[in-house]
Amino acid sequence: MPAKSLIELQPENSWHYALLSNVYAKAGKWQDMAKIRQLMSHQKLKKIPGWTWIEVDNKIHRFSVGDHTHPRLKEIYEKLKYLLKELEISGYVPDTNFVLHDVDEELKLGNLFSHSEKLAVALGLRSTPELSIIRIMKNLRVTSRVIVARDANRFHHFKEGICSCRDYWTL
Numbered sequence: 001m002p003a004k005s006l007i008e009l010q011p012e013n014s015w016h017y018a019l020l021s022n023v024y025a026k027a028g029k030w031q032d033m034a035k036i037r038q039l040m041s042h043q044k045l046k047k048i049p050g051w052t053w054i055e056v057d058n059k060i061h062r063f064s065v066g067d068h069t070h071p072r073l074k075e076i077y078e079k080l081k082y083l084l085k086e087l088e089i090s091g092y093v094p095d096t097n098f099v100l101h102d103v104d105e106e107l108k109l110g111n112l113f114s115h116s117e118k119l120a121v122a123l124g125l126r127s128t129p130e131l132s133i134i135r136i137m138k139n140l141r142v143t144s145r146v147i148v149a150r151d152a153n154r155f156h157h158f159k160e161g162i163c164s165c166r167d168y169w170t171l
Contacts, residue, residue, distance in 0.1 A: 014045040017124040052116035053137045055128040063123075072123065079122040080113060 006016040017040045024033035032068060040046070052063045061070065070076060124134035157164035 011043070012045070014040060014047050017045060018047045048140065050116055050138065050140045052120040054120040054124050054134070056123060061120065061123055063086050063119040066114040067116065067119055070119070070123070072126075074121045075126055076119055079126050080118060083125075084113065086159065 006013070007020065008078045010016060017036055017101065020037040021033050021040075022031070024036065049064055054061050054063075063070065067073075117138070121134060124136070128134060155164075
């Protein structure tokens with residue numbers, strides 16, 4: 001109901017349609033999701049595509065989800081496959097519940113595997129020295145979730161872009 005109300009209040013805002021579409025997809029209501037997408041199309045509204053940028057060797061590289069246009073595509077996907085194997089050895093199990101498409105499990109895994117952020121990070125890992133900083137930029141909000149990362153010395157809890165260690169190691 002709230003998403004429908006948002007559409008009524010701001011029928012020109014594509015984000016509201018995308019939100020309702022995602023709600024239907026998460027509930028497995030694929031026909032309702034398709035109706036919302038058709039309504040967006042009829043009103044000539046488009047969801048803003050997500051892009052991720054990374055600078056490598058003074059050149060900006062841009063990625064979208066599932067990108068297959070980059071000239072170094074083969075080595076990027078090789079790095080991603082290597083990283084995925086390492087993660088699986090460590091016990092990682094991909095969660096496909098957030099892939100909001102009516103496709104089989106293999107395609108859902110492919111969608112998770114080819115996020116624009118992962119493509120950019122893979123290029124950064126392949127192209128920069130071992131201890132260098134990898135910086136990626138996005139045109140959309142990354143996440144409001146808490147992210148926990150572990151380095152050799154401690155756990156880091158990132159919330160709203162701020163690390164729990166308050167950059168202790170750089171002081």
